[in-house]
Amino acid sequence: MSQTPTPLTEQDIELLRKEFDARSVNRLFQNAVTGNSITEVALDRSVMTGIDRSMSHRLDKWPVTNQQKSGRCWMFAGLNLLRAGVMDKLGVKDFELSQNYPLFWDKLERCNYFLQSIVELSDRPADDRTLSFVLEDVMGDGGQWNMFAALVTKHGVVPKSVMPETESSSNTAAMNKNLRSLLRQAARDIRAADGESAVEEIRSQVMSSAYRMLAIHLGTPPTEFEWQWTDDEGEFHRDGTLTPAEFRDRYLTIDVNDYVCLVDDPRATSPRGRTFTVDHLGSIVGGAPVRYLNVPSSTLKTLAAQAIKSGEPVWFGCDVGQMMERETGVWDAELYDFEGIYDARFELDKAARLEFHETLMTHAMLLTGVDLDGDTPRKWRVENSWGDEKADKGFYTMNDSWFGEYVFEIAARRDSLPAELQAALDADPIVLPAWDPMGSLA
Template sequence: MNTVSTALDQATLNSLSERFASDPAARVAQNAVTTTSVDKLSLDRGIVTSIDISMSNKVDTWKAANQKQSGRCWLFSGLNFLRGQVIGKLKLDDGFEFSQNYQHYWDKLEKANWFLTAMTELADRDLDDRTVHQLLADPIGDGGQWDMFVSLVKKYGVVPKYAMPETESSSNTRAMNKQLAAILRRGALLVRDGATRGAADEARLAVLEQIHRVLTIHLGTPPTSFCWQYRDKDKNFVSGGELTPLEFAKQVLTVDVADYVCLVNDPRPSSEYLKTYTVDQLGNVVGGRPILYLNTEISQLKKIVADIICAGRPVWFGCDTVQQSDRERGIWDAALHDYEGLYGIEMGTTKADRMLTGESLMTHAMLFTGVDLVDGTPRRWRVENSWGDDKADKGFFTMNDSWFDQYVFEVAVPKPALSAEQLAALDIEPRVLPLWDPLGALA
């Protein structure tokens, strides 16, 4: 069979260089990009100046939180979802927060158990099996999903931040995660070896004890109970007594997170709308709430979110935050950066194609706290990020509706917000996607 060489020869290299040198626009771009950030040069000034932060409907009255150097956005946004409503109910100071470190601790311990359980179940597969390899690649990362948040709250409750404050390692997780991953990868070998001798569970528990020890050294000891008392905005002193985390959750939370379900927008041809999906080996709490998505057209998803905000409640969501964004200004728009104009090449793709090729997937979770409606149609959205209050509108970002279409993937909404057809679809047996599918991404 005749083959054509694809090696880069000198003639091809010379031709590429000559064409570049003869293009004035390319030379100007080179001069600019070699001295200035490409994201600054590509920023569309017209879009930037057209964005204002006013909203026809806004629910936030609290201060933005800060996850610092950690990947806990899904926990922060989940707890932000809860705290805003508790602040209103109890007339708390607008800086009140639940302990993110408390949830983080239990998530890590549960993820370790989830990983070791999976290693036991998959012990008959080779280490280079794709699912086993995917688990080993990130055995105990910071990321998560809404259903994983639900599992934690239902099992462990919540506590105020003072009951388990931040530590160096909760705010900067890289060093801790490196050690935990090393312990678990070694543990995977021990569990797999134990499985051949009928001693996998013994090995699992031994490794879990090591993980527990390291976690407690880094994050502190979670409280089994604490004294709940505060002074409200009217200067009234309130004492709730000594409470366990589950008792506290039952007393103060205004919603049951278990009543919320995940809608996703997955426009790939292989993903039908009004069908449910789950992901193999994805989760954190063994025996907890399984991952479940209902695939929904973007127009329906947006209407549900807007209706919830207009009714006075925020909405947890997952998205690909780095795409077409300006972190300092705190804005998103589908065409915010004109990379095509800067480079002089075509770069346009669809949301489905970006998912299929790995260009885009959920990378971050935040909270919708506002929507600007014009004749009932969303124009832009207000978002509580968890990157502190020194950016955007004191930590609250602005998203043009065009960005929602392209880069929002998932929202958590109460079941009563769904149509009868959508509720019926939730009872359909979900299609199981592999762990490496884009819908397996963790925020």
């Protein structure tokens, strides 16, 4: 479409000023918003006060965790799902799996995955869109369920006491920046290398440097450790020397490989009942690829509610920054009346928000409760990983309207799916480009 350029003229600006001044309510909102945050002014009190925290089904009886200044929400949510069964097995009410341990392996594996991607894209021009995306997106903290499952499968898990947090695990920015510089330099060298042996030498040197950097920042991950504990009845237990894989196999009550990823992508270009993957999305070379099945939001809700009713929390990913009041911990699709304040329409639906870059998955958490009226969910209880100072000691309340608009992904047991969806999981996936919003990392 070609159109004559339309500059903004002085006459245009004068008209805009007169239109604003013509309505006295604009000055009232101006006075309110210039002295307060827009969310304080736009908050619909009737919506917020109409949501209570009670649930017909609630699982959590443990304290929340805290990811601090890191983007490890997907990892925290996955470990929080696993720890519920571990606590029951250990006979304790408070226990955490190490979040630093999988962080170390995730970073190291990502370094290798990035180098592999650069090798595969080495014949592309420097301004190739996929190559540009891979270079821009390198070494963030975010992830998806399949990436978490691959880490647990390959590297196991350990108690937090075995590999506790460090300053850098709780504040990853400086570490990530230096790793990013190392990898982008490696990308330059690989693209200029002559032959496979030269590329392998670069990879070997870079991986050695990356391991050293990670060990300096995060500590050295254990290969084995002594495991003993005292349960809440005061009984002492000793289990001897375990590897991370042995601890996983002995104490986890959940097999992460029993779970599949389901998403709600309502775009017309994304057919329901089909599997998808995203180009160059992953973290472990040779590991299971990121793969998901596209289903309606109603299916996500049904499966999540069934899991909670059966006694199991649910890992999920969402666009967390939308329609949330952080202090009280309330999410509702109508929480803020921005249209009323601005006298402007905001009418993109979920599909259009994805298409026009207005939304994507930004955070992962755990559903630990649901309020059902018959089989219809009214609201959901959410275990976040932002500490216990906000909301209900760190547990948030999500209206079901918010679920429909802003939840994109859940992990569900494969055998909980209807037969037709289980069959659909075996179909070859549609490959989306690397920059597709459904490849975003929580």
